[in-house]
Amino acid sequence: MKKIPRLCCLLLCVLLIVSLLASCTPEEQPEPVDEPGGEVPAPFKIGIVTGTVSQGEDEYRAGEQMKERYGDRVIHVTYPDNFMAEQETTIGQIAGLASDPDVKIIAICQGVPGTAAAIDQIRQTRDDIIIVVVSPHEDPAMIDKKADLALDVNNLARGAAIVRLANAMGATKLLHYSFPRHMSMELLATRRQQMEEECERLGMEFIFVTAPDPMGPDGIPGAQKFILEDVPRQVEQHGKDIAVFSTNCGMQEPLITAALEHGAIFPEQCCPSPTHGYPGALGLDVSGIAGDMPKIVAAIEEKIVEKGGAGRFATWPVPINMALLRGGIELAILALEGEAELTNMEDISRILEQETGVSVELQRYSEDGNLFLALVGSVIFGLDN
Template sequence: MKKGISYLIVIAVLAGLGYFLLAEKPAPAPVDKKTEVVAEKKEAPAEKKEAPEEKKEPAKEEKPAPKGKVAIVTNTVSQNEEEYRSAQEMQAKYGDRIVHVTWPDNFMAEQEQMVSVVAKLAHDPDIKGLVINQAVPGTNAAVDKLLETRDDVFIVYATPQENPPDVAARAQLILMPDELKMGDTIPVQSQKMGAKVFVHYSFPRHMSQPLLSSRRDLMKKKCEELGIEFVDATAPDPTGDSGVPGAQQFILEDVPKMVAKYGKDTAFFSTNCSMQVPLIKAVVDAGAIYPQPCCPSPYHGFPAALGIESDSSKPGDLQHVIDETRRILKEKGMEGRLSTWPVPAAMTITVASTEYALKLMDGEIEPGKLDIKKLEELMADYAKVPVSTSPYVDEAGKSYDNFLFFLIDFLTY
């Protein structure tokens, strides 16, 4: 009995002592924060944290490959080298997206061949743009054949030679130098260079075109205002029986006769491209005045007439041609007697309209209404000078918003 009581007392004492010891256990010493940070850093690698789930960026939409081609129809080299070279320039830049074909050399006698040239293009469904430089007589009939099967082609006419209302009904864009305004600017430029007489060479086919005949009439009127004698001279049509050689030979023979009759202060102008080389040669030899080619450009006639080597595909070639033309004319005592535009009008049209058509296909230009601001930007990019346009307004006051004229100031050598 006594032993049992003794055991109970011992157990109670031990239990109380254990409680006391647990209650009196000191709190853990504070850990220095720096030490804690270091410890955490050391322990960090040991922690196996799950790698954050990679955020998958949405796949970038790949732009579809450019679709559509532009077909460029130009005259042959003998009719207009600038038009031909400008198409080659676009072909070199865009490769298979450009299709280049030419009108027959004697297009007036080969109208069926013209229709065939354009009709073949309709069979290529990728052709969505058609640039025609120049839109010579017969172009409307050729385009009508295309329109029989295609209504999805953006059509551009450069320097059209058929009635404006008919042209505007077929093409979405028509571009040409401001022929009417030149009726004022060319006589004024001639007077600045000392002209007392102005000779205008053309032929019935060109004079049957309203724009060219109206410009001739404006030139005559402006010459009268300026006190300049106006001479209306008829030359052979290069598409006629004597062809281009016959027309060129006529110019070489007739200019000296005119200078002998009217004197050296006579300005000469011709409405035809193939006449420019012989006209420049004859003017320089006779010491006369040449205000501008029919298609204003440093390339148009000058290199061939003056023996300047030129390659329009090479960078800086335009300035080279300008510098050489100026040097040669100065050596010949012809300084201030010849002038032109500082950039090729024909090439500006081909390049700007082709670029416009491609951007339209690629969705960079809204379809429907013509974006004239963008067109002027594209022309200025090529010309390196500001270019402005104005719509053609007929005698009745009707404005054609898709028929645009442009004008650039003169470069006098």
């Protein structure tokens, strides 16, 4: 009977040892939780190719904006200013982006000559990249098929629209500046023809003036000098109720400057935008309100009215190439993530209206192609719009 207490003591000792060991076991730590806003590895990169500030500031700034929006996921490069003479460089800049296996989107604005060749080169090794082309310079029927998504202003509709706008602003004549290289581009040539036809329909005189090509020997400065010198000659000959228009981005600032100084009418730019030519022509610093289009439009309007141009200068309320580039990239991202269809008209409209904040009218270039053309209403400075 005396063995029972011994067994009890032994059992108690074992229990005590077990409990001591348990108390020494470290507490189980909870799984670490990522804090909101922590860095997440980028699933893919985005390559953006634009012109420089001298060739097209809006699209260059759009590239910068996307860099700010997506950080190191964006690789932004530029094509040469003299892209006509340096097509191999352009091709290399575009195709070079595809050498990074993480790049899944390449967006090009403007689609200068060499873009189609670069797409062909990319497709030899990469079929997993979405290629977006904005404002194609090459044959639209070709880009319509080669690009996964192409976006441009609707030059098929703008020809008549610009003439009607100029007429409503008081123009009796329309002067169209361009050069053979641009007139060899289908959409620009079609727009010119439509302008001429609409002028005839409205009883307006259509005047075509061949300007120096900025890709020529005198470059952009030579083309700008010509505009500054020719507009006053044309106003003196034809009167102040002449609307002036040019097909080249580099000519917009001197065209606005000369039109305002000599009293002509300026309906809109080749690539309509409040920031295309107006700030430079008006000596307006918009850096403090960059991106705030209503404030920029208001600032431009104040200057135009102050200088006596009320009702004679207009543009679109948004920088269209900037919006098309940003919208094209956003749509490509959503398409990669399975949240949108790249060539679905409703998806394109939705994204573009998010980027512009205004209604965008879309037209498909061909029935089953990938090129979509955008049209936006105008703002006439100094009038209630």
